Amino acid sequence: MKKIVLLFVVFHITITLTAQDGYFYGIRYGKISTCIDGQTGYYTAILGVTPTSSADQAGLKPFDLILSINGVKIDENNTSLNLFSAPEAEFEILRMGNIHTLIKACGMKISKSNLISEAEWATIGMSDGQYSLYSTIRTLDIDPIQVFSDPEASLYQYCTYDFDFSESNTLQQKEIASYLEPVLTQKGMKRDRINPEMIIIIDFYSDRRDQYVPPTQRIVTRYKYGFEIGSGWGTRQYVETQKSGDYTKTEFLTKLTITMLDAKKMTSEPNKSANIWAANYETLSSVKVDIKTFTDAIGLAMLNCFPIKSIGLMEVSSYWGIGLLFDNNNEGFVVGVMPGSPAEKAGIKIGDELVSTKPGSSRFPCEMDYALQYLGKKHHKNFNNFNLYRSSNTTYENEIISQYINRMYTSTTHTPEYNSNQQLEIKIKRPDKTKFVVKVKPVYQKYYKYTLKD
Incomplete structure (x- = not known):
């Protein structure tokens, strides 16, 4: 599959929590800028959880925001999780779907601070789509995708959504929506067709573009060393005429835009913009794209940037451990x-x-x-x-x-x-x-x- 790249404003660190003769929780985290309860600031988000680790068994997930640990607030003034010597930790978590929860975890004893897990081995030295005897890796690189979000919108606090389809390409929009719905469900969102908090609009376009390439002619001068009767050995100049073009070039332009709107604003403030998040991608290809394959890659990459706009890369490693x-x-x-x-x-x-x-x-x-x-x-x-x-x-x-x-x-x-x-x-x-x-x-x-x- 073609390698795609996909990622809120960001100042970040990425760390796997370990300790010298201490405790391991299996959390990879970073610092993001987002809005919660109308307050924009820097928060600590989980960016990876080692399978079967203490954090995984306790139920912590990627994209969870850590608001406090053992009662100590984690914010832009305090980004240290202080887990290095903590045999137990109680995490205050904000999860997509406006879920506030407390999760307790027991650290796993370790004997060295500079360690590596099987999960991390599964990503070392592997390129996208590569298979080995022990693992596979799939990479979604988000750079070609444009992502925008309202810095004053509390994206974590939306619980429900529904799709709104336009009259053009309705069937294609509905098919794409069916592929996106499981991803939104995995993020903790629920579809509500009656009273949704968010409306999602899908704009998809794919069409053939024929471009005539006119004939062109160029004169090329070449030099060749050789022997000719009468003049003997030497370098001689040859002038050639080369023709190209005179054909029709066929390409397929494909565009996908996903826009999220605040449903309440749409009804209460119809004269104001209700847009809270949007992602856009377009590409030219020599063949017409398959909607499912395209959405599985591009649609997933787009939604990986919701609610954290600054996600730049996603790696999924399958391995035996x-x-x-x-x-x-x-x-x-x-x-x-x-x-x-x-x-x-x-x-x-x-x-x-x-x-x-x-x-x-x-x-x-x-x-x-x-x-x-x-x-x-x-x-x-x-x-x-x-x-x-x-x-x-x-x-x-x-x-x-x-x-x-x-x-x-x-x-x-x-x-x-x-x-x-x-x-x-x-x-x-x-x-x-x-x-x-x-x-x-x-x-x-x-x-x-x-x-x-x-």
């Missing part, structure tokens, strides 16, 4: 185990080192120990089956552990159907040097990661 956090500076060492995860059930603990893994499927290349031995003896640059590339400061062993201890155990394919009954055998080394093998069944996960515009 067992619930571990790794030391980012010491590959293969476990610094955290997710509560209730397959890894915890298998007996893996903080301080353990993953030294080899043997997937249950014979389709996987080979066991780690054999791979280390094979690469060390027979290869000097790279071994394509493992997709390894050696740099001047990297040994083969470290590179394999980086690529495969932290990634390989997750899956042999990316399809849930194939992996539903697969088990992995993982060789573990404890700090006391004892070694043993555990069997663990990976779980299919999806990680939604949002990045703000610079």
Whole structure:
């Protein structure tokens, strides 16, 4: 699928909350500018939640606004979430649909501050639409889409909506609305056909444009070294006439605009603009677009910018995980185990080192120990089956552990159907040097990661 790019006014930071010998909640957050209860200011928004983490299990979601933690207000004067040493936290959340709620979460104990989760591994070194043995990634880049919003409108406080269709292209508008409705539902909005708080207008246009390209002629001078009878060897000039054009170029212009209006203002103040948010995208293509494919990409990208206008990038990573956090500076060492995860059930603990893994499927290349031995003896640059590339400061062993201890155990394919009954055998080394093998069944996960515009 063609890579598309999509993202309120923004000054932001993006952090995964960790602590040295402290607690991990699995929240990625940033600072956005928006309006709440008529007050425009900077607020802290969740931009990613690590699957199976404390935050995920407690029910925190991307786009939630964190208003306070443990009674301490989080605003433009205090952007620190102070979770580094907090074994428990109570979050005051404002969620789309004007939902105010308190959510309690218990931090997960970790032994190192510089850590990386399986979810983050699933986004490293991957490009849009790329598949690997352990994950897939889909990227929506929002730059070509124009997004506008009323800075005085409290977008988080709208609960209900309905669509309004014009007389032209009505069927196309209704089809697009049917694809957008599940996305709005996921954001906490409800469709109310009788008394909606917001009206959504869809303007879609797609038509063929034929442009005649007239014939053109140009004179080209070329020089060629060669031999001619009478003059011998030498460089000679040749003049050629080249013709081009004289054809009809066909393109398809496609435009999509989504406009949101305050329903109350439309009736009570008909002479004033009721627009609160709008997004626009247009493109030229050589073939006519399929409405579903176009809306699944462009429509989703547009709505990713509601209610946070400043979203610039969305990454969706699908991967197979067992619930571990790794030391980012010491590959293969476990610094955290997710509560209730397959890894915890298998007996893996903080301080353990993953030294080899043997997937249950014979389709996987080979066991780690054999791979280390094979690469060390027979290869000097790279071994394509493992997709390894050696740099001047990297040994083969470290590179394999980086690529495969932290990634390989997750899956042999990316399809849930194939992996539903697969088990992995993982060789573990404890700090006391004892070694043993555990069997663990990976779980299919999806990680939604949002990045703000610079």
